[in-house]
Amino acid sequence: MLRPVLQYPDPRLARVSEPVAEVDDEIRALAQDMLDTLTSVGGVGIAAPQIGVHRRVVIIDVSQENDAPDHPQDFKVFINPVITVLDPAGHEELEGCLSVPDLRAKVKRPRRVALDALDLDGKPVHIEGEGYYGACMQHETDHLDGKLFIDHISYLKRSLYDKKMKKKR
Numbered sequence: 001m002l003r004p005v006l007q008y009p010d011p012r013l014a015r016v017s018e019p020v021a022e023v024d025d026e027i028r029a030l031a032q033d034m035l036d037t038l039t040s041v042g043g044v045g046i047a048a049p050q051i052g053v054h055r056r057v058v059i060i061d062v063s064q065e066n067d068a069p070d071h072p073q074d075f076k077v078f079i080n081p082v083i084t085v086l087d088p089a090g091h092e093e094l095e096g097c098l099s100v101p102d103l104r105a106k107v108k109r110p111r112r113v114a115l116d117a118l119d120l121d122g123k124p125v126h127i128e129g130e131g132y133y134g135a136c137m138q139h140e141t142d143h144l145d146g147k148l149f150i151d152h153i154s155y156l157k158r159s160l161y162d163k164k165m166k167k168k169r
């Protein structure tokens with residue numbers, strides 16, 4: 001089922017999401033709604049709070065890992081994801097977000113990370129990645145802590161964006 005994607009500055013995007021105690025049908029239905037919404041609007045990832053559900057569930061396009069130009073998208077669900085920094089060296093990628101309209105900006109994050117989570121069967125899963133893929137893992141997991149990529153950009157860029165959005169409303 002398609003769900004509306006919350007748009008900044010909706011305060012629900014700043015709320016911390018609850019861990020999933022049990023991977024049950026309710027969580028599987030949530031993941032399906034997230035997938036339907038993501039494939040309809042297009043993108044490489046989505047987090048549950050973006051559709052207004054404050055549970056720790058994200059979906060990431062894992063086909064980015066091999067970075068082949070014509071790879072088909074391959075969306076995987078990650079429940080209760082935890083990020084571990086494998087290489088803290090700062091690395092910049094151009095990021096955008098389904099919940100942050102009309103803005104793409106360079107964000108500096110640790111270069112290489114691992115993500116540990118549960119899959120839809122409740123089994124542990126582990127992925128690792130760097131560059132845009134690693135940034136995507138961190139970006140989606142940030143949503144669960146109420147953080148957006150614009151929380152990582154300079155104060156100046158952020159105020160310009162806030163001004164522009166205020167005018168638009």
Ligand SMILES: [Zn+2]
Pocket residue numbers: 096097098099139140143
């Ligand atoms: Zn996002």
